Amino acid sequence: MKNITIAVFCLLLLNACRKDNSKFDGPSIQDLYSNFKLIDNFKCDKDSVSFAAGEVSHFTASFNKAVKWQISITGTTSKAQKIITGQSKTIDANNGTWNGSTTVFPIFGVENCIAKLTVEGVTDSFLLPIKIRSTKVNNGLVIADFENGFNSAWTKFAQSGANMDFNVKADTYAPQGAKYLNMAGTVNWDWCIGYIDFPATAYSASNTLALATNPDAVFFNCLIYGVPNTNSSLVLFQFKEDENADGIFNAANEDEYDYQIDVNWSGWKLVTIKYSDVTSMVNGQPVTPKGNSQHNPNKIGKISMYHLANKDNGFASCKIDYLIFTSSPIEP
Amino acid sequence: MLFLLFSIGALFAQQKRAVDFIGGARSMMSNNRILVTDSFPDTLTTKRNTGGYALIDLGVNIKPNKNTEILGMFRIRNQYGGFWGSGVSFDVRQLWLKGVIANVVRYQVGDLNLKQTPFTLYNHHADKLDSLPAIFNFQNQIISYEKFYLNNTWRQQGVNLDFGLKFSKYLKEADFDGYLTRLLATDFAKVPDRLMGGFTVNILQSKNFGFGYNNFSVFDVKGTIIDSNRYRNLVNTFSFIYKTQIKNKPLEIKAEAGRSLSETTENITASSMQDYFIHAYTEFKLPKQHLNLSLGYLNVGPDFRSIGAQSKNVNYNATPEFYNRYGNAQSSRPLSVMDIIRNDNLYTTSVNSNLMVTSPIYNNILPYGIATFNRVGAYLKAKFDNQKGITCNATHNNLSEIRGQGTFALKKFTQTKVNAALEINKIISTKRSFKIQAGLDLQSTMRKSQVEVEHVKLNTLIMTVGLEYELFSNIDILLGTINVNNKGNDFSDSRNAYSVVDYLTNVNYDLHQQITAFGIRCRFSDRIYLCGNYQYSNYNDKLNLNPQYKLNQFAITYNMTF
Incomplete structure (x- = not known):
């Protein structure tokens, strides 16, 4: 009986340190309640792009917490718009790539564009110029x-x-x-x-x-x-x-x-x-x-x-x- | 009806069969007043409220033979001013039949009061204030009567079987207890038939050693609705008890450990939850010092779900009996300590399949009792009773989260409870009862993190003081006061239907509540009393999240059981 008791208490001692640090429950409090900060500036890997040649533009930025963000690219002549949205701590090639397509018509032409990054709940916005040297080609x-x-x-x-x-x-x-x-x-x-x-x-x-x-x-x-x-x-x-x-x-x-x-x-x-x-x-x-x-x-x-x-x-x-x-x- | 019941009684009396009438009667009349302090005068709330009721519970306990017993109890309730049909209700309050099959197996069908272990099926009364002064306790006992709170049982409807075996070798005895009840009745559309069942096997190996196996399960019956998605909660636990002596002083070691599974069969978004718990404690008795000491260890996993043990008896989403809206904005009145003490419509009777809302105001340490998930730590308890009128109970809990909520940083919980009672009549050897009692509950929830927004610091202090003095023979004066103070902040979790946290709200508290009462009670016997009491309460939210209000009440209560 003594042995059983000792074994049980050993088991308890082993479990005394139980912690689950692999994850936490619910959304991150830091994301919900801390003030927004831009860690890495809003950038594009090209200042001009030739979509007809198969090129794409990658936008990048990073924040101190996961936020809902939107990049809207507007043609200065056509007023065409491409809108890219996401919810993350970073914008990179996985979620911030533009292949020359259009969200709000008319379709983009060869023109200068302004890319604007906005973050939900943040009044400041971040702007970038980008030039289309040739437009996207649709095969069909x-x-x-x-x-x-x-x-x-x-x-x-x-x-x-x-x-x-x-x-x-x-x-x-x-x-x-x-x-x-x-x-x-x-x-x-x-x-x-x-x-x-x-x-x-x-x-x-x-x-x-x-x-x-x-x-x-x-x-x-x-x-x-x-x-x-x-x-x-x-x-x-x-x-x-x-x-x-x-x-x-x-x-x-x-x-x-x-x-x-x-x-x-x-x-x-x-x-x-x-x-x-x-x-x-x-x-x-x-x-x-x-x-x-x-x-x-x-x-x-x-x-x-x-x-x-x-x-x-x-x-x-x-x-x-x-x-x-x-x-x-x-x-x- | 009465004639019919008496006729049945007479009939059975002639046949030499036992028929007993049991039940109770109560009358309560109250006058209530609310005073609201807000930035704008409250011109919309009716300030006074008068009402009451009378009720009688009449039960017939029939024993048609030595192995069978039947109970049927009716309730007739009448709101004051509601004669001639309006406000009168007639209900069946209890109905059960029990007996013994072949002198071996005991059974009961109908209403059941069920309890297993603290981690399987158990009504913890987690938010009940310890050491309630008598002036509040009698109101709380009315709730217990109304909701069938007997010790830590839950009221269910179904069937219960139990039997025991005795052995001549190796084992001393074995007890088996099983039940099956219906938790939900299907509506043939969205609500399935949900059953709750379980069994316990307790084996006593010797007078010093015993062990047991406990099974608890809740499951939906396939085919009772078109939707094939079914819910299941399964808990299996093992327990043991070992008794020994250290220097002729009794020592007991008790432990229970087990696993739970909670899942919906076809929901891909809510993965099944599985986890385990361990609870062990040792109790050391020092008879000469009139002292019992307990040291316990608790480890309940964050995904441990046992709805039979984690259902709360207080429903904080229920609306209070009166003044549920107040102020010029007619906002919902937050529940006060007076509601918790006297409003029986806040209390539940049955196990709830969904994880119920907790209130950090009253219990932030173990809101689901000792079965609260996501807790690890130790506790210490001490009980002193000198049998000469002095009793004192003290508990200290030192616990922590296992998994963080919205952060990897963990909350630390500490709680110190001390309750003491002095029966002065015993100390100074006088006939008339004279009792003073006091209680203190200090709770602290802390979380420190490198990120400031994740910090948590919530302190709660609950104090109770009560006095009971027999002024004349069987006529008592009762006094009591309760203070509840909360200050700080904590994150309140909102959970989806699968009890997964989907949002965390930072709630700030600077709340002071007080209720003070005095009254006079006339005891006609141990089971019959008449009490007149006046109580005034104050709800003061210093952060002005809710308007401050005072609620005063004068009540006359007549209560009897037979």
Whole structure:
């Protein structure tokens, strides 16, 4: 019995020193309650950058505690903006890299920019100049950027409603390049205000688009501008697969996939969808495709783009630009 | 109803079966007044409040045969001014049946008062003020009666079985005790059926050595809701007791150690918690000196979770019985020491699956009793009772965190409690009872760090003084006062549903509370009394985080049990 007692007390003595210094419970008090201090100044590894050559910019800074921070880079000419956010004690290549992409459109041009670091709860901000020597290049199949106006191979239809405008414009609204398509009008007898057909033959000698066969590796992207205080526009894309590649889309026995966008925002917005996620629809309701029921991006024979709006709600307007297929979601 | 009960009694009497009526009755009438001191005069709070109630608990204890016993108890309660239906309630207060199967296994179904060990299932009453003067103690005893606080039990509903075996060789005896109760009832949507079960095996090897195994578990019943995520809390402990003598003076060594597991089966954000604890103490008795000394060691891991032992009996999120809003801003009135002493609606009856909120104002050292997680250290206790009217209990806790909260720096906790009572009638040999008692509880929480914002320094001083004097035969004068002072700062943790800390708030205290009471009590018997008392309390937050208020009360209480 004595031995048992001694053993138990030895065990207790061993445990007497138990401390768990590997971690602590909850958020750091230091982070929550100490005053902010900038330890390492806000810097960029380049004062000018050529994104077209594959260069990127790395921003760096460090603080005395973990903070919520934001770097906003603004083009002095275009007013384009890139916003990078994070919550950490340091900004480095892992969380503070800019590849030339845009958050707030228009897309950056060759121009001077100002990078501004702000920290939540801190009134001071930190500024850096940076120059874009060449802009980011997005690889993919461009369906339309309207820089050369209307392609003669496209088919356009616009209703004869009031205040109709279905034309390429060149003004300060352009989010990419210098031009975009304006779609507007009042059609009080039909939801369709107008449409454009983009046939595959406009891009290659083949009857189908030169895209990958894997629908998970094909992304359709475009920039759409919502006009405030107008009838909400619907933009409907119909991807018509010419499965037998005979140059004719047969709706009775070939697949059509649809993507309808409710333009319920103001300003430019990037819309991206993976091709395998688009579905067959009739009047907005899902239906079974009529063909092989497989997403075949390499068999797309025609893309129809409709501008729709509720006929009872009057004038509808939106703008569109930079329709492009890419192999991953685009960062324009 | 009474006719029916008496008829049942008469019937069983004719059949020579025992029928007893048990229960109690109480009437309480009070007049309350609040006085608020704020930067703007309080023109919105109704200053006075008068009310009261009368209730009777009537239970029938039936023994239909020598092996079976049944108890059913009803409560009829009436708010004063609430006759003819309004304010009258009729409830079932107790219902149980117990008996013996084959003269071996004892069972009880229905209401159960359950207790295992301090780390498995145990109602610690962690915030109860020690050495409560009699003028406050009778109010606290009413709460204990209302909430079925018998020693350290929790009131549950379910089934309980126990039996014992005696051996002729190697072992002396073995006792088995098991229970299964329902903690939550499903709503068929989000709340599952949650059961609580456990068992204890205690083996006495000899008169000097015994050991035991304790199991406690809480678990959700699969399929009682659509959500397949289920909660589980499992605690297994071993305990032993060893008795010996040093120079003919008895010495006892007791220890308990075990592990806990707390998890939800399908939640990837809340990983399962596992940890262990060790609690050991030795008790040395010096009969000639009327002294008992205990030295204990405590080590409870930061992730040790045992909801049966870590449920608090005070719910600090509950609203007080009256004046729950006050001041011109009609802000929530912070609970005062008067609420803690007399408001039974702040107290819980059952084990709570979620980790309950603690109050550093009353107990920052061991807020969940000795089962408080994240504590390591030692304690010393001394008890003196000369059997001639002088008693004194002293405790000193010296503890530390095991894992830091929001920092690697650890908090240190020290607590010194001294309670003394003098029964002057015994000292000077007079017939009439004359008792003076006093208590002191000094708590200190400290954390020093290289970073100033992590510093913690919170001091708490709780003092009690009471007097009980039998002025005439069975008529007592009662006096008492309690002071609670808190000064300093500590970080209050807010925890998510899985008891993981998600925020720490630095709370500053400079709080002074006082309650003073006097009254007169007439004892008709040991079980029946009538007491009139007046008590006034003061809640003074010197940091002006809450407006200062005074709460005064005059009450007449008649209480009996039978």
